[in-house]
Amino acid sequence: MAERSGREPLSRGFWSDTLSRLRRDPTTMAAIVVLGMLVGLALAADVLAQHLFRTSFSALDLPRSFDKPSLEEPRMWFGLDALGRSEVVRMLYGGRVSLFVGTFGSLVALTIGLAVGMTAGYFGGWWDDVAVWAITTIESIPLIYFLIMIGLYFRLDALSLTVFIGAIAWLGAANLARGQTISLREREYVTAARTIGASPWGIILRHIFPNVLPLMIVVLMLAVGGTILAESAISFLGFGIQPPQPSWGNMLSGATQYYFKGPHLILFPGAAITLTVLCVFLIGDGLRDALDPRLRGSESIARR
Amino acid sequence: MGRFIVRRLLQAIPTVLGILVITFVLTRLSPSDPIALMYANQPEVSPEQLASIRETYGLNDPLPLQFVRWVGRVLTLDFGESFFYHRPVIELLAERIPNSLQLSLAGLLVAVLIGLPLGVLAALHRGRFPDHVIRVVSVSLNAVPDFFLGLLIILFFAINLRWLPAGSMNVVGEQCTFCWDRGWHLIGPVLLAATAGIAALPRFMRAEMIEILSQDYMRTARSKGLRERVVVARHAFRNALIPIVTLFGGVLTILVSGSVIIEVVFNWPGLGRLVFDAANAKDYPIVQAAVLFASLLLVLSYILRDLAYAWVDPRIKLGR
Numbered sequence: 001m002a003e004r005s006g007r008e009p010l011s012r013g014f015w016s017d018t019l020s021r022l023r024r025d026p027t028t029m030a031a032i033v034v035l036g037m038l039v040g041l042a043l044a045a046d047v048l049a050q051h052l053f054r055t056s057f058s059a060l061d062l063p064r065s066f067d068k069p070s071l072e073e074p075r076m077w078f079g080l081d082a083l084g085r086s087e088v089v090r091m092l093y094g095g096r097v098s099l100f101v102g103t104f105g106s107l108v109a110l111t112i113g114l115a116v117g118m119t120a121g122y123f124g125g126w127w128d129d130v131a132v133w134a135i136t137t138i139e140s141i142p143l144i145y146f147l148i149m150i151g152l153y154f155r156l157d158a159l160s161l162t163v164f165i166g167a168i169a170w171l172g173a174a175n176l177a178r179g180q181t182i183s184l185r186e187r188e189y190v191t192a193a194r195t196i197g198a199s200p201w202g203i204i205l206r207h208i209f210p211n212v213l214p215l216m217i218v219v220l221m222l223a224v225g226g227t228i229l230a231e232s233a234i235s236f237l238g239f240g241i242q243p244p245q246p247s248w249g250n251m252l253s254g255a256t257q258y259y260f261k262g263p264h265l266i267l268f269p270g271a272a273i274t275l276t277v278l279c280v281f282l283i284g285d286g287l288r289d290a291l292d293p294r295l296r297g298s299e300s301i302a303r304r
Numbered sequence: 305m306g307r308f309i310v311r312r313l314l315q316a317i318p319t320v321l322g323i324l325v326i327t328f329v330l331t332r333l334s335p336s337d338p339i340a341l342m343y344a345n346q347p348e349v350s351p352e353q354l355a356s357i358r359e360t361y362g363l364n365d366p367l368p369l370q371f372v373r374w375v376g377r378v379l380t381l382d383f384g385e386s387f388f389y390h391r392p393v394i395e396l397l398a399e400r401i402p403n404s405l406q407l408s409l410a411g412l413l414v415a416v417l418i419g420l421p422l423g424v425l426a427a428l429h430r431g432r433f434p435d436h437v438i439r440v441v442s443v444s445l446n447a448v449p450d451f452f453l454g455l456l457i458i459l460f461f462a463i464n465l466r467w468l469p470a471g472s473m474n475v476v477g478e479q480c481t482f483c484w485d486r487g488w489h490l491i492g493p494v495l496l497a498a499t500a501g502i503a504a505l506p507r508f509m510r511a512e513m514i515e516i517l518s519q520d521y522m523r524t525a526r527s528k529g530l531r532e533r534v535v536v537a538r539h540a541f542r543n544a545l546i547p548i549v550t551l552f553g554g555v556l557t558i559l560v561s562g563s564v565i566i567e568v569v570f571n572w573p574g575l576g577r578l579v580f581d582a583a584n585a586k587d588y589p590i591v592q593a594a595v596l597f598a599s600l601l602l603v604l605s606y607i608l609r610d611l612a613y614a615w616v617d618p619r620i621k622l623g624r
Contacts, residue, residue: 137322140602144564145579145595149327152583152591153334229449233565236451237580255455256569259463259470266459270452278447285443 021290028286035279042095049089057093058244066261079264090246097247101162101231106223108166113173118204121181135171151239173219180212214291221284225277232273248273316603323599328371342387383593388585393593404563404574410494415501423509438506445503454496454569468492471571493570512544550612
């Protein structure tokens with residue numbers, strides 16, 4: 001990435017180049033707009049529930065449970081659930097959980113992954129052995145089994161689930177950061193910095209980190225999508241976010257009993273997860289292309 | 305090759321040890337007391353009796369000692385007795401594994417039969433309509449949660465159209481493993497099991513095909529006057545398959561992890577469903593044994609993947 005500035009004399013710098021390439025990509029821009037709207041709706045859940053829908057996520061209306069979606073009043077837009085609670089309001093609050101766990105869970109994962117990956121790659125030795133061992137061990141435990149085990153032994157809420165997912169999901173970022181660091185370590189400018197007496201930590205922070213960062217932003221977007229899927233899956237199984245706190249995943253658990261009465265209770269939360277994750281993945285794809293056009297559409301298996 | 309296999313197997317030992325430590329420590333960190341749970345339905349057992357039971361099970365000994373003793377039992381396949389079924393855990397697992405295997409292998413087969421041709425199609429029509437459609441489908445399938453997809457399959461094909469059953473392995477009263485009835489019940493779950501592969505395989509296959517189609521020997525084959533179909537099928541497709549073989553370690557991961565969701569949604573009495581029911585009943589020994597089993601299966605699949613790499617590309621044997 002460092003070589004490019006020489007070839008493009010009109011370059012306005014790496015990040016503004018990226019931004020202008022991104023602006024010319026309609027799919028990614030559309031995904032950003034849609035995701036922005038979803039985040040806005042989740043953040044505004046309190047205001048909307050109070051002033052537009054005039055109900056809370058836990059207000060029951062038992063006689064009207066399973067009512068189909070209708071336009072008669074705002075709280076009925078997505079219908080009512082098994083206990084007569086407004087589905088649309090519950091989805092606003094559920095979105096908060098999904099987006100919170102997705103964003104912060106993957107940020108935790110990325111931080112751990114970067115710290116472990118860069119230091120393991122730079123210092124090598126026993127620390128690298130330990131890091132590689134930890135990565136191969138944790139990646140050998142299927143994520144869903146890991147989460148079931150944790151959910152069984154501990155009572156999870158949004159915060160603890162975020163920490164647990166982050167503590168498991170750092171492997172991908174660590175692997176990539178480690179690989180990048182190993183190849184950067186031997187570059188001339190790093191050797192030069194070492195020669196003039198720069199400390200290892202200074203080199204990692206000032207020379208390695210800025211070069212690993214662009215790829216990590218792409219990894220972050222993929223991780224957000226993966227984390228949202230993991231949270232919804234474990235909550236769907238009933239070992240994640242616990243009712244009455246709504247999450248898109250736990251709104252779908254028990255759905256198997258409502259196929260006939262409430263198909264809308266399956267369709268709306270499921271579509272919300274799909275739309276969110278799709279946007280995040282599309283943004284990740286677009287960012288990868290914008291950050292480095294040479295990577296466009298590349299999908300390598302063995303050549304790593 | 306023999307030395308490579310031995311070395312790879314030795315490398316797996318620390319990993320297996322790590323898995324054992326994590327499973328053990330998580331169980332012991334848990335705030336709930338297994339002995340209290342075992343006798344939860346028997347109030348006549350006094351606290352003093354519980355304490356003496358705890359002593360006989362060795363739960364008051366130092367943790368490292370408990371760990372060594374536990375590993376010793378695991379090595380002899382003794383995972384204890386289920387709290388709920390009151391039968392050895394290993395028996396319960398063994399009963400369910402064939403059901404999961406049937407589902408997973410059928411899913412893998414369907415994924416390959418659909419995914420690989422789609423990848424070839426995308427590569428041959430690179431940058432044109434079929435390529436775009438396949439890309440969009442694959443990105444979308446990645447974003448759909450598998451439980452939602454399963455619920456949709458049931459909602460449309462079982463509830464609305466009434467083409468498929470809504471779950472379980474056989475109609476009531478029927479007990480057969482290879483018959484039309486089982487096949488009919490397999491369609492839904494197999495479709496779901498195959499989705500991850502159908503989403504991932506075309507992308508890899510496309511990349512491999514594009515790489516190979518630009519090789520010199522493709523031009524040679526064409527200039528020899530071979531028909532395009534022969535060039536693609538015999539020269540490109542078969543060579544592209546080689547690196548794909550190495551992907552199956554990863555595919556096995558998806559099959560192992562996905563089985564819980566698939567079996568829960570379709571009420572399929574396999575290993576995943578057993579774990580789900582056991583976790584709901586707080587039947588710790590089953591969950592612990594199943595997590596160990598699934599993890600060891602993954603370690604094995606990673607070993608097989610690396611052996612496949614080495615078999616395909618002999619340079620790997622010498623490296624590192």
